Structure formats: C-alpha cells, structure tokens
Amino acid sequence: MFKLKIKEMKCLSLFVFSLLLFSCTQKSNQLSAQKTDSNIDKVVKSDAEWKKELNDLEYKVLRKAGTERAHTGDLLNNKADGIYICRGCQLPLFDSKTKYKSGTGWPSYYEPINETNVAEDTDYHLGYARTEVHCARCDGHLGHVFEDGPQPTGLRYCINSVSLDFVEREKK
Numbered sequence: 001m002f003k004l005k006i007k008e009m010k011c012l013s014l015f016v017f018s019l020l021l022f023s024c025t026q027k028s029n030q031l032s033a034q035k036t037d038s039n040i041d042k043v044v045k046s047d048a049e050w051k052k053e054l055n056d057l058e059y060k061v062l063r064k065a066g067t068e069r070a071h072t073g074d075l076l077n078n079k080a081d082g083i084y085i086c087r088g089c090q091l092p093l094f095d096s097k098t099k100y101k102s103g104t105g106w107p108s109y110y111e112p113i114n115e116t117n118v119a120e121d122t123d124y125h126l127g128y129a130r131t132e133v134h135c136a137r138c139d140g141h142l143g144h145v146f147e148d149g150p151q152p153t154g155l156r157y158c159i160n161s162v163s164l165d166f167v168e169r170e171k172k
C-alpha cells in the first residue's frame, strides 16, 4: 500500500515536472519571437484626426505625399547637433551628423537613423519610378532617396522640412 503511494507520488511529480518544463519552453519561445520581431507598432489615425493635428502644409506633405516649395523649409539650414523626428508621430528618423548641404533646397541626409524607422516604397507620380521614403510608424510621407549622395553611402535622402521636427542633443 505504502509502496504504491510512493509510486503514485513519483508519477505525479514527474507529471508536474514535465508540465513546468513545457511551460518554460513555451515562455522562452515567446521571448525569442519578440526579440526577432522588429516590426514597429503602427500609429494609425483617420484623415480627420490628422487634419486636426497638422497644419495645411504638413497634412498635404505627410498624408498626401505632397512636396514643400524648395528653399522654404524651416530646417533646411539648421546646423545644430541633434535628432530629426517625424512631425506626425515623433519617431526618430535622421541624425544631424548625416545632414549635408546638397544645394537642392530640401534638407538632405546620406543615411537614416537606422534600418527600421525609415521605410521605402516606389512611386510613379512623375511618370517614372522614384524611391519614396516614409515614416515606418505613421506612414507619413517624408521625401525621396536618390543615388547621387556623398560617401559613405552614396545616397541622398531628400526630405521635406515640414515632415520633420528637430530635437537638440543634450550636451554631456
């Protein structure tokens, strides 16, 4: 009788142990899935909401893929040290260290702040293919990227000033 009980207990503990083991592996699987998932949580708003938050030009450029007039942007000649963020959702997009004077009349950068925040698409608005760039979080239109930029990338991110805001870097 006693022996049977021990056997039963052994069986039970084995069962509990395997349950624990199973739940542990489940958890670590979930964690690794989160780690490898670099998708950004999207900011999704209705047209009416964007219209309320943005002024006419910001709305036209960010939400309708418009273009500000050359040489009119308030950040075109900004030489301060800091980060350029999305005017629609504040996601960091470009570092001032990669900004350069292109002479085009729009703020220009040779690379985005990272590979995930600035997304690309192809547009044919002018009748030929151009690579459009937009904010990966709110899909706000930023500008275009061309292959006539300076080294080290050879790229020119031609960005509407009105799509951006600037945050000065804290001095250490």
Ligand SMILES: [Zn+2]
Binding pocket: 086, 087, 088, 089, 090, 091, 135, 136, 137, 138, 139, 140
């Ligand atoms: Zn954004």
